[in-house]
Amino acid sequence: MNVVQQLTPAKSGSGEADYLSGFGNQFETEALPGALPIGRNSPQRCAYGLYAEQLSGSPFTAPRAANERSWLYRIRPTVANWGGFRKADAGLWRTAPCAEAEMAPAPLRWSPVPMPREGMSFVEGVRTVTTAGDAGSQAGMAAHLYFATRSMQDEYFYNADGEMLVVPQQGDLRLRTEFGVIDVGPGEVAVIPRGVKLRAELKDGPARGYLCENYGGALTLPERGPIGANCMANPRDFLTPVAAYEDRDAPSRLTVKWGGSLWAAEIPASPLDVVAWHGNYAPYKYDLRRYSPVGPILFDHADPSIFTVLTSPSETPGTANIDFVIFPDRWLVAEDTFRPPWYHMNVMSEFMGLIYGVYDAKPGGGFEPGGFSLHNTMLPHGPDREAFEGASKAELKPRKQEGTMAFMFETRFMQRVTAYAAGLEQLQKDYGGYGRGLRKLFDPNRREW
Numbered sequence: 001m002n003v004v005q006q007l008t009p010a011k012s013g014s015g016e017a018d019y020l021s022g023f024g025n026q027f028e029t030e031a032l033p034g035a036l037p038i039g040r041n042s043p044q045r046c047a048y049g050l051y052a053e054q055l056s057g058s059p060f061t062a063p064r065a066a067n068e069r070s071w072l073y074r075i076r077p078t079v080a081n082w083g084g085f086r087k088a089d090a091g092l093w094r095t096a097p098c099a100e101a102e103m104a105p106a107p108l109r110w111s112p113v114p115m116p117r118e119g120m121s122f123v124e125g126v127r128t129v130t131t132a133g134d135a136g137s138q139a140g141m142a143a144h145l146y147f148a149t150r151s152m153q154d155e156y157f158y159n160a161d162g163e164m165l166v167v168p169q170q171g172d173l174r175l176r177t178e179f180g181v182i183d184v185g186p187g188e189v190a191v192i193p194r195g196v197k198l199r200a201e202l203k204d205g206p207a208r209g210y211l212c213e214n215y216g217g218a219l220t221l222p223e224r225g226p227i228g229a230n231c232m233a234n235p236r237d238f239l240t241p242v243a244a245y246e247d248r249d250a251p252s253r254l255t256v257k258w259g260g261s262l263w264a265a266e267i268p269a270s271p272l273d274v275v276a277w278h279g280n281y282a283p284y285k286y287d288l289r290r291y292s293p294v295g296p297i298l299f300d301h302a303d304p305s306i307f308t309v310l311t312s313p314s315e316t317p318g319t320a321n322i323d324f325v326i327f328p329d330r331w332l333v334a335e336d337t338f339r340p341p342w343y344h345m346n347v348m349s350e351f352m353g354l355i356y357g358v359y360d361a362k363p364g365g366g367f368e369p370g371g372f373s374l375h376n377t378m379l380p381h382g383p384d385r386e387a388f389e390g391a392s393k394a395e396l397k398p399r400k401q402e403g404t405m406a407f408m409f410e411t412r413f414m415q416r417v418t419a420y421a422a423g424l425e426q427l428q429k430d431y432g433g434y435g436r437g438l439r440k441l442f443d444p445n446r447r448e449w
């Protein structure tokens with residue numbers, strides 16, 4: 001997975017999205033013929049007067065399987081577009097550790113937050129719901145909502161604190177990055193590694209979604225173990241953009257998220273000026289509907305880890321900094337089985353969102369597309385009364401769970417709710433008590449019921 005080479009004839013900066021396929025490949029792509037040096041990274045003079053710059057996503061000395069870096073051949077090195085940063089308004093973007101609100105231990109759920117009316121870019125429209133771990137120690141994550149009602153114009157952004165997993169729920173985004181153009185819409189996700197500059201444009205109206213900011217190890221594919229070489233998320237379905245550049249000398253603004261704050265500087269030219277690049281540290285997208293779910297085909301309900309799309313490992317094997325898990329369309333066939341998620345308590349904390357459709361643990365409304373929930377460390381949760389009663393009595397014919405896409409950001413860290421999320425009118429006041437609706441069914445004189 002880590003050694004495949006691809007040289008695809010690339011388009012010049014036409015602005016249209018075009019991709020190379022494969023997860024974590026050693027890609028190479030050039031928007032002008034011969035812009036990529038052959039057989040070396042740092043020639044005495046790069047073609048076309050370009051500057052060579054390395055972007056290291058892992059320590060130089062990381063083992064090969066985790067070593068990530070790319071070489072960028074660009075009009076100006078990043079340092080030429082630098083200087084004069086001032087602290088900018090971070091709005092409602094928060095960074096761990098952030099203990100600004102204290103909530104009683106209870107399951108929490110929010111209805112969808114409507115699209116704002118004011119003009120806001122993808123960066124201005126980030127609103128943090130939870131933070132976990134410590135960004136400065138490169139451990140943990142934040143779960144955000146994002147709203148974008150205007151495109152970024154001569155405005156650029158990069159995040160030094162974390163990798164960004166963008167999960168659109170409404171509206172398409174065109175992410176113009178240093179590496180090329182990624183179009184992403186509901187049902188797809190995009191991953192922007194730490195340090196990669198971008199400008200987000202709207203394609204056809206306002207956009208809303210979820211954003212996981214990963215302070216820890218880069219997201220990667222989970223091991224498949226006995227499942228073997230196929231199914232779950234297949235590497236070839238991950239798409240990385242071909243090189244596309246802007247040669248634009250115009251007063252611009254670069255905003256950097258660095259050390260938990262936003263910093264902004266006026267810069268003289270577009271930093272999306274990479275004419276060619278090669279390496280394995282690059283943004284990518286993935287269509288969640290390409291995920292091939294594997295599950296129990298005779299009885300029982302497996303752990304949701306079977307639906308892990310991407311995982312951010314921690315130093316402890318099997319203990320994820322973040323698992324990104326989905327609940328896509330699938331057949332439910334298990335016999336003599338309570339088919340929805342079981343009642344449970346979990347040392348990992350679970351942030352969930354719904355992109356479209358109905359989630360099977362909560363079929364009776366309340367968890368709506370655009371909404372979100374938090375089942376924090378060691379807090380009990382499971383199906384509500386309606387789901388329990390329906391599933392305990394259901395005739396267990398094979399049934400297709402269709403037209404649905406829920407997801408979970410699951411982390412080893414406790415998630416702290418922000419003041420913004422705690423104060424939202426969309427916070428469902430009665431959700432914490434949903435379990436109280438479950439009736440006592442026990443009858444020592446009636447074994448079958």
Ligand SMILES: O=C(O)Cc1cc(O)ccc1O
Nearest residue numbers: 303304340341342361375381
């Ligand atoms: O709590 C949830 O809804 C997520 C979840 C789903 C599942 O099928 C098993 C465990 C789990 O935490």
Ligand SMILES: [Fe+2]
Nearest residue numbers: 346350375381
């Ligand atoms: Fe759960």
